[in-house]
Amino acid sequence: MNPAANFSTRVAEQAVHWLMEMQQGPLDPRQQANWQQWLDAHSEHQRAWEHMQRVNQRLRALPSPLAHAALNAPTSNSRRHALKLLLILGAGGAATWGLRQHHLIPPLSADYRSPVGQRRKVQLADGSQLQLNTASAVEVQFEGSQRLIHLLDGEILLRAHKPLQIITDQGLLNTRGAQVNVRQFSDHTQVAVLEGQVEITPNVYSGLALPLEKSRQVNFTRKGWDTPRATDVGTGAWVDGMLVASHMRLADFLDELSRYRRGQLHCASQVADLLISGSYPLDDSERILDLLEISLPVKVRRFTRYWVSVEARV
Template sequence: MLTHRHEPPLDPKVLEEAAEWLMRLSESELSDTERAEWECWKVSSPERDRAWNRAQLLQSKLGGLPATLAMSTLDRPSHPDRRRALGKLALLLAAVPTGWGTWKLAQQQQWSADYRTAVGESRELSLADGSRITLNTDSAIDVLFDTRQRLVRLREGEILVQTAPDTAALARPFRVDTGQGRMQALGTQFIVRELQARTHLAVLDGAVRVELAQSTQQAPLIVAAGQRTDFSSHDIGQLTPTDRNASAWTQGMLVVDKMRLADFVSELARYRRGFLRCDPAIAGLRISGAFPVSDTQRTLNMLVQTYPILVSGHLSGYWVTLSPA
C-alpha cells in the first residue's frame, strides 16, 4: 500500500510534469516516440517516480479523470483553461491518498446544500423569521424551519448568526447543528466554524447553549457574550475570551496581532484556490495588521513589502510558497 505520511513534499514542478503526463495519457494514445519519452521521464529521478506512483493511485481512485479536469478538446498547451486544469490535477497529486476523497466529499456537501459560497466568496442571507446568516468562504448550510424549531445545519465552513425573535406563536428555539453537536441561541449573535472534527464557537452577544452530539455525561454548557470555546462530539474545550477581530471577515478583512506566519498562511489559504505553503524556516515569524481576503494577491504583496518574505508561484499561480527573502 502506498503512503506519503512521512515523505517530504514533492517539487511542484515535478507534480506539474506528472499532471501533464496523466492528462496526455487520458486524452489519447501516445505515439511510440511520446511513450518512450514518458517511460524515460518516469525513471529519470526518485521524485518523478514518486510523483507517478501518486498519479497511478489517483487514477485508480478516480477510475479516470473527473469531468471538470478532462480537457481533451483543449489541445493547445498554452490554453488558460488547460493550465488551470493542470494546476487542479497537480494539487490532487500533492494530496494523494486523501485529496480526492476530501475534494469529492466537499463538492457533494457544497452542491447539495441549501445555501453555499465558493472559495473567496461571502454571502449574507435573511431568513424567514428575520434572522440573518453570513456565510464565509467555502461554506455550506441547510435551513429547516418547522413547527418545533428553527434549525440551521452547518455542513462546512464558517457562519455568523444574528438571531431575531420568533414571530410564530410557539416561539421556536433557534439552533445550529454541526457534526459535533448542537448550539441553541439565547438571544444571540455568534460565529460557528467547523474545523478538523471540532466546532469552534465565538459568542459576540447574548449566550449560546452547547450540547454535544455523542456525550451522555457532559452537561450542556452556556457560553456567554465575549467567550469562545471549541468542542468535539465527546468533549468541550476551555472557555477563553473572544478575539475582538473574530468577525472581521464579514467586512472582507483578516485582522491579526502577532500571529505566527504559518497560522496566518493557513487562514489566508481558505480564501484562494490552490495551495499556499509556508517554508518552515519562517513559520514562526509574527504577523500583525489588517489584510484584505477579497484580494489575496494584494495581501501577499503587503507581506513582501513589510516582512523579510519572498513569494514564489508555480502551476500558473495554483501553488505559492512563502520563503525567507
C-alpha cells in the first residue's frame, strides 16, 4: 500500500486505465456503467481516482521530465506507464515533484534490461529469481507486502518463492510460488506455467480470472483468453541458451531466431512451410544458419551481416 496516496499499485493501474479511456473520447453507456461500478466498488478506488484527477491537472503546469513523458509519450503504453508511476509515487505535493526533478529518477527507464542477443539473471529482494530473455525490460516494485513486476517488453522466466504479481499490457498475473514464463507480444501476452499455479486477470480491472496449472499455457488479450493447452516443447529453453523446435515452420523458426540478432532475417515464401526440428545454441546464430543449409534444401544469402535471406536452393 502506498503510504502517500493510500492505495495499491493494482488500483493505480485501474485508475490510469479509466483516465486514458476518457481522454480518448466520451465513454459509451456500457463503459460509463463499468467505470461507475468500479468507482463505487471500494473507497480505495475513490481515493485513487481523486488522486489521479489531481495528478492529471498538475501535469500541464509542471516542467518535470516525468510530466512531459506522461503527456507526450509516443505510445499509449508509455503514457500509461508514466501516469502509473506518477500515481504510485504520490505525485500530489510540490516536495515530491521537487525531489523527482533534482534526483536522477528515470521515469520511463526499466529497472532491469537485457540487450538484443543477451540474457540476464536477477535475484530479487524476496529471494525470487528473475531471468530476462533477449531485448527485454522490467520494472520491479516491492512496497511492503506487495511484490510487483511490470513486464515492459520481451520475455521473462520467474521462479517466485512467495506470492508475486506480474503486470503486462494485457492484464495481471498472480503467482503462488510458481515458475512461469511470460512473453509480451504487441497484441497479447503468452503465459506458460512450469511449476505451481498462476491466476490471470485480463485488463486488470475486468474481474474475470483464469487459473492456469502446471504444464499449461495460454494467450490472453485485454478482453479474454484462448483455450489453455499443453506447454510447447522447448518452453523456457532460452534460459539454458537453447532454441528448441519440433516440426516448426521454417518461417516461424527464423522469426524466433531473429529475436536474438540485429538486422533483417528474411524467409522466402517458397521455403516458409518447410519443417524443422532440433535444439540450437542461441549464442551462435551464424552457426544455426549454416546448419540450415545442411539439414534443409535452402541457401542462406548474406547481403551484409545485418541483411540475411534464407531462400530455396537452386
